Amino acid sequence: MACLGMLAISYQSCKPKQVVLQPAAEVVERDIPEERMVMEPKKEEPKAAPTKSDPTPVAPPNYTFKNIQFEYDSHVLKTESYAILDHIAREMQKDADAKFIIDGHASIEGTPEYNMELSIDRANAVKLYLVNSGIYGNNLTVKGYGATRPDASNDTESGRARNRRVEIRHVD
Template sequence: MKKSTTGLLIGSALVVGLSGCASSASQSSGQMSASSDRSWYQHPAVCGLAGGLIGGSIGYATSGNSDEENGAATGGAAGAAIGALLCADNTPEPVEPQCPSYGGEIPAGAAVDAEGCPLDSDNDGVPDYRDQCPGTPAGVSVDANGCPLDSDNDGVPDYRDQCPNTPAGVEVNSLGCPDSVVLQDVNFEFDSAQLTAEARNVLNDVAERLVNNPDVRVRIEGHTDSVGSAQYNMNLSQARAESVTEYLATRGVESNRMMAEGFGEEQPIATNETDAGRAENRRVELDEWN
């Protein structure tokens, strides 16, 4: 058999083998994360050696008798380089997420900050691009759509609702209450309009909801039991109602949104014949002022 024919046959066999290695390497590169996980025959060094033999064989076979060594050397060098390139690990480096802390896909066109994270203008934990209630006040609990929670589904969100446990289906006013609401535990020092410490704590919560409900005006109603003269009780109830409005004003509720009105002993809700009944009648109520 002639030299050229022998060289070409060896080269052809090695080409087929190298092609198989390169093909396997290409297929496995999408499945393996590191070159150390690849089969031995897919390693660039092995492919380079095979490529060198192929190139050298072809160079030898195609060179003249006087130039066999140079042809084999040139072909071997070229083959080794090509073989190594064919089996190189071309798996692309993993792309770092634009905003690692976000944990979700950011849609095209969404407004992002300098770190590539979606903007959340009201800091409620729901990014602007899917926030259906932008501008939620700081600290207000929201649902997955970024809207304030409304636990009793009465149309008045919890952070404004003075009656957060209204039964389902009951019509409410803008305070979230079916009617005027008794401010439980808003009590006074004996025979005075001085608020107790417990009363001030209760009114702090009332004031916060009123501040968050700026379009609502309210009437503060004072009531007493029947002990004492009617006129005395009327004056005391008025003073107590005014004491509540004054305290709410110190907590940020505008004075022009409130009206104080005393009813004395005129509107009892329980009997005045027992201690328990009289305690119920000594009360302050909050109602919408239209």
């Protein structure tokens, strides 16, 4: 008997429910005489207190950049180059339309063809860093010079180290 009662109850609970839809109420617009209309007063926006502040002077960009040095036979940026490149990126961001040429150089070791490739790779490493810092890539042109434009004598190790560099020039 208890089983029959449970079966009857579960049957009733499993029956599909009927959804009753009621028609939407009709909206009737009425004309209200103007004298009965309640008008909200217009709120005046608060006036800002007059302030005189001179615009903060923005320093013009300084495009005299320090060269980025590289190790022998490498186009990987040195750790100390990051601070230099961060400074360069901040100066470049002061004028988003400014154009620059990134000149890659190499020391005399290696063949001229290899040095040319290495100098282009060095310039591209600098460009990639600057682009990742928010500089628009189309404003940066890469050129490689290999060992054709030494900054110092290639006869000494210190001179060759100075020649393993990237220079950044502003295009007027």
